[in-house]
Amino acid sequence: MRKVLAVLVDNTPGVLVRVAGLFARRGFNIESLAVGTTVDKTVSRITVEVDADNEMLEQVIKQLYKLINVLKVSNLSEFPSVHRELCLIKVQANANNRAEIQQILSSFRAHIIDISHQSVIAEVTGSEDKIEAIISLLQVYGIMEIVRTGKISLMRGSKTVRNGETG
Amino acid sequence: MKISGARMVIEALKKEGVDIIFGYPGGAVLSLYDQLYDSDIRHILTRHEQGAAHAADGYARVTGKPGVVFATSGPGATNLVTGIATAYMDSVPMVLFTGQVATSLIGTDAFQEADITGITYPVTKHNYLVKDVRQLPRVIKEAFHIATTGRFGPVLIDLPKDTQAAEAEFVYPEKVSMVGYNPTYAGHQGQIARAAKLIARAQRPVIYAGGGVVFSGGHEYLLEFAEKTNIPVTTTLMGLTGFPGNHRLSLGMLGMHGTYWANMSMSHADVIIAIGARFDERVTGKVDDFVRDKKIIHIDIDPAEIGKNIRVDIPIVGDARMVLGELLKKAEPLATEAWLSQIEDWKRQGPLCYKQDENGKIAPQYVIEQIYQQTGGNAIITTEVGQHQMWTAQYYRFSRPRSLASSGGLGTMGYGFPASLGAQLGRPDELVFCIAGDGSFLMNSQELATAVAYNIPVKVAIINNGYLGLVRQLQEFFCRRRYIAVDIQSPNFVKLAEAFGAHGLLVEKPGDVAPAIRRAMDINGPVVIDFRVKDDENVFPMVPPSAQISEMIRGAFK
Known part of the structure; x- marks a missing residue:
């Protein structure tokens, strides 16, 4: 089962290596990973998606807490949460099919953000399902390159990782 | 007044009450050593950085104080790694200072540069690379705090040359504040009450005690608790000194080379009370069989150990000593006579045994027993790793906490001798024996x-x-005696000792074992005794890898 963890860490050099190294060392698989600073600039937030059963996830969380630089870990899969991912897709396109591609994208509320004679770049934001759907639709045109940010997530409502429940 | 980073280290060490450092100098720690020149802190120059790390570890295990190490950058630092990993696996408090190339050179593959913080992430409790000298006092304070609280462990501080040279105001913090580090000491009262209830109903309870009992100073509570409840106690290698080996309730060590009766007791128990131990696979054997028909109480200061290797019925996160103290308050005498007499039967069926012919070759177990006899069980023992280590665990009955330093988790050959030096320096009035292979x-x-x-x-x-x-032995049992790369030719150990200026004794006859031990004890200086023993003796019992712990190979006389 895929689970999403929000990990608040000290914003210090090497902290990502510590976290990523721990996953590798203990044999936990990372499905996706996104990192950025928070309102408090001394704190970074790592959103990490792991494929783990409940027991394994408990062990992941406990091991994360052993890292001195880890401040808080929340299992967002336990709470109603919104999950988003940004994906840029470079597709083979020309004057003949550009409009068609544009149409597919609009129905997903995605945009074209770059156009050349042989290609377009589509920007898609949304859930994983939505991104997968678009990718499959665009495959017929020939996808040249894809880049994805990895999932980022927040709990619904006023609850936050800092003040809310831990995983 | 502003002082240099190097000076700050020395000042901070004084504040921490450090009176001995194990180390080896080099280009990247010149200023650190220069500051040491003016200080009263004793420096022990080992002959290899690995020796320094193990010596500091041995010192820490027998004194309970953190071991402190200095080493230079690059190879000096990498030579520490085995020592750090050894300490990490056995939760030994250490603070290690390494030199590093100047910050402007970091990442350029400079002379004697190694990314020692990167290398030691997996084997330290925490580590620091200090680029700003103003952070140094806080970092050192934190390092000692982290090393010596919660589950102990090694902490490394990497100091670039320019950080050592740069100056800043030195104010050593009184307290540390780290949001991400707050170990739990007091166990949850509700869980302790549940545990006490379960224990009170137990028919065949066993206490399984590990290093946490020793490190927390919980041995007295353990003794009281066991005596009050009449529950037998088995220990891990790390926990051997946490319970007197010749006590009526002592089952000795459990696990792969544990006693027959300890493993049978664990296997047939209905309630296991694990204290400061981690259900290592050398202890449990096949896990599914191990947990069948049992309730397990697991007390550990590290929450991550609970549920890691085994399912647990009552987890209690906390300090072994404090939780034992609470359990003691609720302890009631149990009617375990039938259970204890069953254990006595097992003891009779599968005693530890070996044969010593008076005119034959020396049995290795006999040497250990004689060291036990001649020292009255009161020596501080360090061991290397191998058969001699297991025989020590079986035949030396420890009576005092912190009287054994042995590499349990990592199983580091080469640990015991340097560790014995640290142990002796930490406890100068004690007799220290290193039992080695x-x-x-x-x-x-x-x-x-x-x-x-x-x-x-x-x-x-x-x-x-x-x-x-x-x-x-493993090749004998599992590789059809196709012995490869195990037949070793050693130097003349007596001459080797003498070449270094130590005493050397050679012992080839059983009758000479005890006199040689006494002779060594009379010499005021380092002594190496070369006991030539039988070459094909095996350690029994032996639980084959991945077997149930009740399926021991018990051996037979040869």
Whole structure:
């Protein structure tokens, strides 16, 4: 089962290596990973998606807490949460099919953000399902390159990782 | 007043009450050593950085104080790694300072540059690379705090040359505040009450005690608790000194080479009370069989250990001593007579045994028993890793906490001898024996120079069977006696000792074992005793890898 963890860490050099190294060392698989600073600039937030059963996830969380630089870990899969991912897709396109591609994208509320004679770049934001759907639709045109940010997530409502429940 | 980073280290060490450092100098720690020149802190120059790390570890295990190490950048730092990993696996408090190339050179593959913080992430409790000298006082304070609280462990501080040279105001913090580090000491009262209830109903309870009992100072509570409840106690290698080995309730060590009766007790128990132990696979054997028909209470200061290797019915996160103290308050005498007499039967059925012919070759177990006899069980023992280590666990009945330093988790050959030097320096009035194998001793025998230079009077008993014995034993059982790479030719250990300026004794006859031990004890200086023992003796019992712990190979007389 895929689970999403929000990990608040000290914003210090090497902290990502510590976290990523721990996953590798203990044999936990990372499905996706996104990192950025928070309102408090001394704190970074790592959103990490792991494929783990409940027991394994408990062990992941406990091991994360052993890292001195880890401040808080929340299992967002336990709470109603919104999950988003940004994906840029470079597709083979020309004057003949550009409009068609544009149409597919609009129905997903995605945009074209770059156009050349042989290609377009589509920007898609949304859930994983939505991104997968678009990718499959665009495959017929020939996808040249894809880049994805990895999932980022927040709990619904006023609850936050800092003040809310831990995983 | 502003002082240099190097000076700050020395000042901070004084504040931490450090009076001894194990180390080896080099280009990247010139200023650090220069500051040491003016200080009262004693520096022990080992002959290899690995020796320094193990010596500091041995010092820490027998004193309970953190071991402190200095080493230079690059190879100096990488040479520490085995020592750090050894300490990490066995939760030993250490603070290690390494030199580093100047910050402007970091990442350029400069001379003697190694990314030691990167290398030691997996084997330290925490580590620091300090680029700003103003952070140094806080970092050192945190390092000592982290090393010596919660589950102990090694912490490394990497100091670039310019950080050592740069100056800043030195204010050593009184307190640390780290949001991400708050170990739990007091156990949850509700859980403790549940545990007490479960214990009160137990028919066949066993206490399984590990290193946490020793490190927390919980041995007295453990003794009281066991005596009050009449529950037998088995220990891990790390926990051996946490319960008196000759006590009526002692089952000795459990696990792969544990006693028959300890493993049978664990296997047939209905309630297991694990205290400061981690259900290592060498202890449980096949996990599914191990947990069947049992309730398990697991007390540990590290929450991540609970539920890691085994499912647990009542987890209690907390300090072993404090939780034992609480359990003690609720303890009631149990009617365990039938259970204890069943255990006595097992003891009679599968005693520890070996054969010593008076005119034959020396049995290795006999040497250990004689060391036990001659020292009255009161020596501080360090071991290397291998058959001699397991025989020590079986035949030396420890009576005092912190009287054994042995590499349990990592199983580091080459640990015991340098560790004995640290142990002796930490407890100068005690008799220290290092029980070694002929293979292990050679891994750090250069430290004889250290022992002689400082006249550290450790007694090294080499159980010399001409083999890497434990591997030979494994090859005998699991590789159809196709012995490969285990037949070792050792130097003349007596001459080796003498070449370094130590005493050397050779013992080849059983009748000479005890006199040699006494002779060594009378010499005020380091002694190496080369005990030539039977070459094909095996450690029994033995639980084959991945078998149930009740399926022991018990051995037979040869």
